[in-house]
Amino acid sequence: MSGPTGDLHARIGVARADITPPVGIRNHLWGASQHETADGVHRPLTATALAVVDDGGTARILLSLDVCEWTDPADELVVRDAVARRCALSPADLLLHSTHTHSAAAPCTRQAVKTGGEHIAGHLALIAQRCAHAAHEALASARPAVLSWGTGASALAVDRDQDLDGRQVVGWEQGVPADTTVLVGRVTGQDGSPIAVLVGYACHATVLGWGNRLLSPDYVGALREDVEAALPGALCLFVQGASGELAPAHQYSADPADADRAGQALALAVRATLTLMDPPDQRLQLAGVVESGAPLGVWEPRPAPARHDVASQVLTVRLARRTPPGAPVAEPLPEHVRAERAARAVAVDHAAGQDAWIDYPVWVWQLGEAVVIAHPGEAYSWLAQTLRAALAPRPVLIANLTNGAGAFYLPPETAYARPSYTVGQTPAGPGSLEAVARAVLDHLGLLDHLGVSPTPSHDLFITPQQGVES
Numbered sequence: 001m002s003g004p005t006g007d008l009h010a011r012i013g014v015a016r017a018d019i020t021p022p023v024g025i026r027n028h029l030w031g032a033s034q035h036e037t038a039d040g041v042h043r044p045l046t047a048t049a050l051a052v053v054d055d056g057g058t059a060r061i062l063l064s065l066d067v068c069e070w071t072d073p074a075d076e077l078v079v080r081d082a083v084a085r086r087c088a089l090s091p092a093d094l095l096l097h098s099t100h101t102h103s104a105a106a107p108c109t110r111q112a113v114k115t116g117g118e119h120i121a122g123h124l125a126l127i128a129q130r131c132a133h134a135a136h137e138a139l140a141s142a143r144p145a146v147l148s149w150g151t152g153a154s155a156l157a158v159d160r161d162q163d164l165d166g167r168q169v170v171g172w173e174q175g176v177p178a179d180t181t182v183l184v185g186r187v188t189g190q191d192g193s194p195i196a197v198l199v200g201y202a203c204h205a206t207v208l209g210w211g212n213r214l215l216s217p218d219y220v221g222a223l224r225e226d227v228e229a230a231l232p233g234a235l236c237l238f239v240q241g242a243s244g245e246l247a248p249a250h251q252y253s254a255d256p257a258d259a260d261r262a263g264q265a266l267a268l269a270v271r272a273t274l275t276l277m278d279p280p281d282q283r284l285q286l287a288g289v290v291e292s293g294a295p296l297g298v299w300e301p302r303p304a305p306a307r308h309d310v311a312s313q314v315l316t317v318r319l320a321r322r323t324p325p326g327a328p329v330a331e332p333l334p335e336h337v338r339a340e341r342a343a344r345a346v347a348v349d350h351a352a353g354q355d356a357w358i359d360y361p362v363w364v365w366q367l368g369e370a371v372v373i374a375h376p377g378e379a380y381s382w383l384a385q386t387l388r389a390a391l392a393p394r395p396v397l398i399a400n401l402t403n404g405a406g407a408f409y410l411p412p413e414t415a416y417a418r419p420s421y422t423v424g425q426t427p428a429g430p431g432s433l434e435a436v437a438r439a440v441l442d443h444l445g446l447l448d449h450l451g452v453s454p455t456p457s458h459d460l461f462i463t464p465q466q467g468v469e470s
Helices: 072-086 117-141 219-230 256-276 335-352 382-391 413-417 421-425 432-443
Strands: 010-018 047-053 059-065 094-098 143-153 158-159 161-164 167-170 181-187 193-202 236-238 246-248 282-291 295-303 310-320 357-367 371-375 394-398 462-464
Touching: 010 117, 010 236, 047 117, 047 236, 047 462, 059 072, 059 117, 059 236, 072 094, 072 117, 094 236, 094 371, 117 413, 143 256, 167 421, 181 256, 181 310, 181 394, 193 219, 193 394, 219 236, 219 256, 236 394, 310 432, 371 382, 382 394, 382 432, 413 421
Parallel strands: 059 094, 193 236, 371 394
Antiparallel strands: 010 047, 010 143, 047 059, 143 181, 158 246, 161 167, 181 193, 282 295, 310 357, 310 462, 357 371
């Protein structure tokens, strides 16, 4: 058995900016909402940038910001292009990630004509400016550091594909296990001082619902606050994982205290993981067997060789488009709900394009032993669990809602057998999620390690985008 590899050594920096919009901005993100604009602020909305500079001087930046998602590709590109220009980044080397809070303002300039929409253009410009500044500050502050990984668990997320007397609703489906994995990345300086904590967890940021009238990062705000209080000097960066079917059991609340409690619970899992992690550049290794009442295998922390390898690539995975696309369930609905669903369907359809297929971008970063998989949609947890099993013991960080707009769901092929909100919402055909997993493993030379090999519903084309490999 080959020995363990150690942590990533690179120049790493982190920075944060406030991107809270003005009170009065449009934040009508729920069809059930009876209000149009935000009345106040629960917690500031922020953008947190992590810069990783490899031994050759190439920078890669992960930027996590408190928005729900991007409705229009043109608006998302305003921000991503501003960051890329400021930091001279190639398309493969920037991940603009949304934490997916459903209590933020939607930065969609097409809604400027609606109530509260007069603030949207200014807010979009503020996001672009401050994200570019935070990314540049993270890059400028990058110093020799060590990135280590640990894994814990949290019961915050539950399966939300609920069967309610034969009707599929978005609520807690009791008895169906959820992915509980919490992935923690710890960044420390050469002197051991804390620099940053990355938290990868899959759970919709929907503790707060349509009755909440405050701008809020949802549970992510309290998570960051508690982790940073435990590690003074570090910034916490949250990455929304493969949460397509995962959400809090207690959600849709109007009380911000419920969001804080959820974030504090997740922070406890992060802190427990940090407590149990080995020191930098050490791994538990088998030291030998001690004969006692039973033969005892003794594992001890031992030095492990450092890693310096960093790589990034954009893949294009061709997905078959649903023919015909999923039609909404015919049922009596209030007019404002029907209008909301129709508007969302138009946004998703626009982002997917008009061809019989969808050229779907997937970013694959390798940070030493860790693999980061980022994409613009909302993958189900099948993706994370499958890739973790195939890539074990390498850490796998899934970043939903990254570098794109008009997010649509990617359910596993088996989910298409029954009607649901997610299946009805997506323009991607059955087998699309599995195609993404195959593309990633094929790129890594590990396609034979795919533990689940469903029969593809369509041909798969995987092409690296030209001029983006670093």
